[in-house]
Amino acid sequence: MTKNILITGGAGYIGSHISELLLKDKKKVIIVDNLSTGFKKLINRKAKFYKANINNTKKIKSIIIKNKIDSVIHLAASLIIGEGEKNPKKYYKNNVLNTKSLISTCLNTSVRNFIFSSTAAVYKDGKYQVTEKSQLKPKSIYGKTKLAAEKIIIKNCKKNKINYGILRYFNIVGASPSGKFGLINKADHLFKNFSIQILKKKPLLKIYGTKYSTKDGSCIRDFIHVSDIAEIHAQVLNKIDKINKSKILNCGYSKGISVREVAEKFLEYSNQKGKIIKAPKRKGDLVKIIAVTKNLKNFIKWRPKFDKLDVMVRSSIKWEKSL
Numbered sequence: 019m020t021k022n023i024l025i026t027g028g029a030g031y032i033g034s035h036i037s038e039l040l041l042k043d044k045k046k047v048i049i050v051d052n053l054s055t056g057f058k059k060l061i062n063r064k065a066k067f068y069k070a071n072i073n074n075t076k077k078i079k080s081i082i083i084k085n086k087i088d089s090v091i092h093l094a095a096s097l098i099i100g101e102g103e104k105n106p107k108k109y110y111k112n113n114v115l116n117t118k119s120l121i122s123t124c125l126n127t128s129v130r131n132f133i134f135s136s137t138a139a140v141y142k143d144g145k146y147q148v149t150e151k152s153q154l155k156p157k158s159i160y161g162k163t164k165l166a167a168e169k170i171i172i173k174n175c176k177k178n179k180i181n182y183g184i185l186r187y188f189n190i191v192g193a194s195p196s197g198k199f200g201l202i203n204k205a206d207h208l209f210k211n212f213s214i215q216i217l218k219k220k221p222l223l224k225i226y227g228t229k230y231s232t233k234d235g236s237c238i239r240d241f242i243h244v245s246d247i248a249e250i251h252a253q254v255l256n257k258i259d260k261i262n263k264s265k266i267l268n269c270g271y272s273k274g275i276s277v278r279e280v281a282e283k284f285l286e287y288s289n290q291k292g293k294i295i296k297a298p299k300r301k302g303d304l305v306k307i308i309a310v311t312k313n314l315k316n317f318i319k320w321r322p323k324f325d326k327l328d329v330m331v332r333s334s335i336k337w338e339k340s341l
């Protein structure tokens with residue numbers, strides 16, 4: 019049984035939700051975060067927090083030993099697609115080199131499970147429905163660095179008999195039903211941008227790229243609620259620990275929703291004063307991609323709880339209002 023879990027990036031959007039859930043499950047949660055994009059406000063009061071960079075091997079090693087860490091959930095990363103295109107060195111350093119440093123620090127310690135948050139951005143664009151065996155050909159620098167990190171994790175974990183769970187998330191949205199955790203960072207995030215706009219008097223919902231060969235010209239994504247993704251982490255971690263096996267899994271709902279459909283759903287909450295604005299497409303954006311999740315559903319007994327578009331939109335707006 020897993021007991022003492024180290025979450026890197028636990029002061030971030032997804033990490034705060036995973037912490038909340040694991041603490042509810044009576045696990046000990048230890049958070050390492052340098053607060054580069056995270057927030058003190060998102061650190062669960064019941065978790066133990068260390069402000070540190072994941073590449074600080076000495077400090078991380080002592081945290082692992084002191085807290086008898088059995089499992090690591092590695093979320094700390096740089097993740098803005100556009101920023102990665104402009105500053106590839108930063109992305110290579112934080113996502114590849116720092117992951118290498120972290121996994122090396124875990125070797126020959128009490129750590130026996132390692133979960134890594136990867137992304138749909140590792141897949142070749144234009145495939146639409148992707149399985150874990152689909153062609154890997156990242157279009158963005160961000161995707162490239164995540165794929166390189168996956169490879170480093172697999173190699174090191176195999177050699178050192180650490181179970182790994184590589185979770186390729188699709189697009190994470192929404193906020194915790196408890197109202198305590200959600201997305202604060204104003205990074206380029208569709209639901210965040212739309213939620214901010216919808217609270218204005220005259221909301222302008224910008225769609226980047228409207229001439230793609232999709233049903234309505236906008237990009238298609240597989241959006242998944244952050245509470246569902248948190249549940250996947252808890253279950254996958256328990257399972258890899260129990261059966262002593264490693265797994266790569268897509269995490270989504272297998273439902274393609276276009277950006278325009280999302281915009282229209284948001285507009286339902288804007289008293290008819292909102293407008294959709296067409297903007298040029300962005301470099302690095304995938305056109306359409308959704309997850310095949312057969313493997314995930316076979317591996318754990320997970321079923322989505324928050325998969326209605328309306329639920330995801332309302333959850334995001336409610337959080338934005340609370341800020």
Ligand SMILES: NC(=O)c1ccc[n+]([C@@H]2O[C@H](COP(=O)([O-])OP(=O)(O)OC[C@H]3O[C@@H](n4cnc5c(N)ncnc54)[C@H](O)[C@@H]3O)[C@@H](O)[C@H]2O)c1
Binds near residue numbers: 072187190
């Ligand atoms: N949000 C999404 O839609 C999405 C989709 C796919 C994958 N992911 C992955 O999920 C993970 C978490 O994303 P998020 O949305 O919660 O982002 P986030 O920015 O809210 O969280 C990342 C956290 O990591 C911390 N961090 C970054 N570099 C660090 C370092 N070197 N040392 C210590 N802490 C560091 C940041 O301060 C932040 O708190 C990332 O690895 C990301 O690539 C996110």
